[in-house]
Amino acid sequence: MRQTIQSLVDELKSHLHEYQITTNETILEHHSKDESYHAWNAPDLVVFPESAEDVSHIIKIADAHQIAVTPFGLGSSLEGHAIPYNKGISIDFSAMNKVIEVRENDFLVKVQPGVTRSQLDKELKKYGLFFSVDPGADATLGGMAATNASGTTSVKYGVMRDQVQDLEVVMADGEIIRTGNLARKSVSGYDLTSLIVGSEGTIGCITELTLQLYGIPEHITAGRAAFPTVDHAVNAVVAILQAGVPIARVELVDEASVRQVNRFSETDYEEKATLFLEFHGNEPGLQHDVLFTKEIVADYQCEDIQFEKDNASRNKLWDARHNLAYAYIHGNPERKLMVTDVCVPITELGGAIKHAREKINELNLVSGILGHVGDGNYHALLMINTSDPEEVQKAEHFNKEIVTYALSCGGTCTGEHGVGLGKMKYQEREHGNALTVMKAIKSALDPKGIMNPNKLVDN
């Protein structure tokens, strides 16, 4: 195998610089894992392309020798997407990290896939524009598109797929294609953009993205509303949505999780089931929305509603929310994080969370619940001792139980973290014979099965 790897390196060098290819053990290890609980596995080598042509060259060689190719952004996946279980080549996009063009008046930005969310945010501020998808982690935009990331703002602005206008993609045969164009609407041809977004690197590697932007809202108001129970909080959200209040974020944090927040972020939020809320709009419209929301939450026994007075406390609120996973990890250093990710119709959310909490207690697991309740998507953050097989089994059992519950009420096994490795076992159950169609597409576009194999669908 060593010989094979060396000859592979030599072949790659026909187009790439030596510094773009490595078999360094530390770097291989870095590309063997992500932020999930899934087992690590190192690639044979890591390459650092600097252009679509580099990626095309790499994939043509991989295609010729039928070698697995696994794209790597920043390794912030929670479902093992970037772990190269078939070894082969890990393509690290960190050297393709340029913001290519801001088309300010078209509300578009063209970026390379290795650009991170925070890097883009910084670049856009000078234009009075922002990019709406915020999954919490400072992921790369290529990774966010590959996994169709979302997060706290999707209730108003939509998910990653809604923001991707055009992609440059290197396909499994090394061909470079464009999936879209720069017009806001198009019905020309099949929607390859939506197919590639969320395909988790199993069809092609994204080498350039054109993304939609929004003007920074005239006004933003954020606040916290504490409720006697999770159920009251969830029902209040359903009522807010029904009233047509165009809420920009609405996050549920359960009592256990507020406690973690207070410990980790040095806040003194009331330790009750809480909604973190945010409104975007013009000032008079927003005041009206806030007043209306206050009336609604009062009907659901809201015990306290506080709006942040300034930007600093607003940022603190969202930092605390985003750091919640880290708060759990920090508070349980001997354990690993397993995050569930089902999404259900909004009216089913109260029941689903109640069921999950009952199971957590029944199985005596360490877990908080939080959720993007405006979308019906919630997470149980399980802190598990991965060296205890019984505990791992309990956690897997719990995950299966809540997936079964979600599917039985019209939901999905994964709202935003993706299939990757962890949710493959639920694909047949969720999709039935539509899975055959997905496999036919995978086989047609990646006949040799080299693109991120053993993820999402098997072909």
Next chain:
Amino acid sequence: MRQTIQSLVDELKSHLHEYQITTNETILEHHSKDESYHAWNAPDLVVFPESAEDVSHIIKIADAHQIAVTPFGLGSSLEGHAIPYNKGISIDFSAMNKVIEVRENDFLVKVQPGVTRSQLDKELKKYGLFFSVDPGADATLGGMAATNASGTTSVKYGVMRDQVQDLEVVMADGEIIRTGNLARKSVSGYDLTSLIVGSEGTIGCITELTLQLYGIPEHITAGRAAFPTVDHAVNAVVAILQAGVPIARVELVDEASVRQVNRFSETDYEEKATLFLEFHGNEPGLQHDVLFTKEIVADYQCEDIQFEKDNASRNKLWDARHNLAYAYIHGNPERKLMVTDVCVPITELGGAIKHAREKINELNLVSGILGHVGDGNYHALLMINTSDPEEVQKAEHFNKEIVTYALSCGGTCTGEHGVGLGKMKYQEREHGNALTVMKAIKSALDPKGIMNPNKLVDN
């Protein structure tokens, strides 16, 4: 052939009732055309399924004998989608016209594909909900999904694809699949929903749709703003969008088209380049938006801005806009309508429309220009004498010229009317080698090429 058709009818009868199958000449003729200028062609027979199982049965027979299948909604296509050029079976969905379930609190509705937009609107009113996509024509929802319809409201609410939550589809082998679920977000598997939406019946037949709904806005205000030139109007729209005003509709109607409106709809709108505008929201927010918009349009030499005082005048305004195509047809009884449909980045729209108007004058064509300017999508409504080959050629030449212009500035040959028959000739130019990928998908999912052949892609 008559023998073959008779044996086909007999085979269909093994599952369908006799009244569901017809070879009646008048009915065949009705299914030989749509609202486009494309040549008519009658199917061999028309079937009227009443369930997904019926459709599955029909397609299995078509598959066995390699007979073309063309879905038919209401025939309101503008690009020949429903015309069965390979003859075979026209599947008319008019008997599948039930609103199956309104999930009021989940903002979802489940419908059969033959339900029309106006039928759905009527049904939803009692829930205080509305369906956002309004292409003007009272099309079927199945047809709107198959062609990814949009129209005047997409600047705020998005296109058809954005509203489709789940589909039941009969594939080319007769298998019935579901493409989605009832949760607002899902990253489970490939996005088959987005692939089927806009695939124009070339992959499968839609037999059920679950669609997203919105609460009827607290307040709606509509108005008209007249400008000295089209260019001033377009630039005003760019400025409104840049200011982040969440406008719900913004339609450009050029001077020639306002004249047609006044004649046909008995209005007395000022005959100048005009924007028809609409705002949705709460009252204080909306007042703020309207004031802000008035300030912006003043900067672009708006000569008159009028807001409608009541629902009746607002409805009249939008009826006038929607009836514009009919106004042209009515005003030119000896001619047929050819509508162009390019879409460009918003900043390119002024130049694109100016170019189109110059070409219209140069070629001495009869045409008005109107457009969904918030999306960069405009239409030239050409009234052509299809019995005059020279005029047809001039119109085709004009269409090609503006497509070339649109593609050269990052746009698309079709923003909302679809590829159908009319835009196939531009697919290779627009998509380059991405067309190979589209063809690979078509071949994988419809290997015998029976699903609406000779449309969108050839395989």
